[in-house]
Amino acid sequence: MTALFEVLRGAIASEEPVALATVVEGPGVGGKLLVRPDQEPMGSLGDPDLDRVVARDALGELAAGTTGVRHYGTQGQANEHDVAVFVESFAPPPQLLVFGAVDFTGALARVGKVLGYRVTVCDAREVFATKARFPFADEVVVDWPHRLLERVGDQLGPRDAVCVLTHDPKFDVPAVIAALRTDVGYLGAMGSRRTTDDRNRRLREEGVTDDQLARVMGPIGLDLGARTPEETAVSIMAEVIATRTGRQAPSLRDAAGPIH
Template structure:
């Protein structure tokens, strides 16, 4: 839902009615993660996606119904069998999708914060007592590095204040970690050992500013890495100490181009980085690389990779150990950078680098899928929660799946 903040801004400002469908739970090889959303305007316009095509038609109809009735609904879509007209996921996954008519002021505040790239968590009741379903609490604006309690919570479920307090605490913790997921609580805010008819199932969705990509070394390969980083949603900074190379004209796809010594630049922004940050060191020059990597490998980052031959890598490691880097710290360095794709051009090399970045982040094996077993879609581990109760319904129709390769 929060990823549609910008797309929905015009509807919100114009007061255009719309309904919002959000993926709140996935199982198996589902195509979209929790938080993926689709919105349908009063004129039938659609933005977003919840499944890549498999159940879009049925979800569209649910949204139209919600626009007319104002009644929220939680719907489960599972595997569609040999019946070509069945509504479901050909990939064998499961999606629980919550649909509600927009208009709740608390939800609108969350979308507005997301549009402005302000960290935000939106907690909505997706199952439980009818009077609570669709109610929302929003946590907005904890500054990076600040204590989560400094964020501002608005909204109420209108039930036991202890339930609100428990949800706010959970939303703040999930916002701090950048997590999204379901939680089932008793009406007094406690986690119950067993399911009960009056349980309250809350979906907490978070959105933080885009992850950072720091590209050190304004060489030709850096331009391709910058373009791909931009495509994948990173906020890209290119930095080089050589003013003649670090220019906006050479890197039009970067969000910023900085002329500075790499290690000095990294030191100046280190406290603004988080565990999603990716650093690529492309200079393969010891006077730039060694002081930069000495700092980068001591930070809690997603990925640090350095370009260079195997001989360059061994010489670099020797220098780093001589200045005090530990074996554990140096083991975090991805060098030579990238996966073995046989890359030759700058664009192929960028593909090789980001293939390794994604595999590192998700825990993927980087093996061909035809030789691997297990789930195709990797996801970060989340605490187990009880599945939300869902409304049993078989919508009448669905367009053919757009992607038969899942």
């Protein structure tokens, strides 16, 4: 029989969602149940009813991307504290889609990788959109960004980010409109204030509403005074984090309240 560890490692390596439940206190400490959507759980926590309840709860934790301890009775009863089960979710990495194979793209792909994103670079110009230019990207796609979004847009969710860096309205406008149709958590578009105003005007002409425009972070990034591609990448990814956590991103020194 394949060891649980091997199955866990394989699932994580192939970016399949998987959760590992471990009894950390109570009878059968160390018992494990490995849970994946649409598959039979593997292993056992020591009781079939407990296994059934934890498998159900672990799928919930996995869908939410959360990790933590839950308590049960020895046969999975709620509101009892005989058994503590640690459920660790291994959700697939969040996605970062970068549109435009420009100077800033390589640095953004690199910083995205540091933060654990699966990075896709997409540009319709095959001369620029090459794996050799973006070695840090997981995937380089030669296509119009809005066409890529028509294929993969329904996979995007609150943890994911789309950054439009082309600052050419021919590519940007359809890309932003297509991204607005997705549930992506962060949508940013690069460009000076003038480029941004011009793009917003074109987007409105295409029927984009003010509420929809409010989702677009443009000019992209936090106000760090970034100049180089690397600094700009940090400013963009810092804004992605702040958007996800709902923070205004002042310096910690000048804010109050808990750090985490």
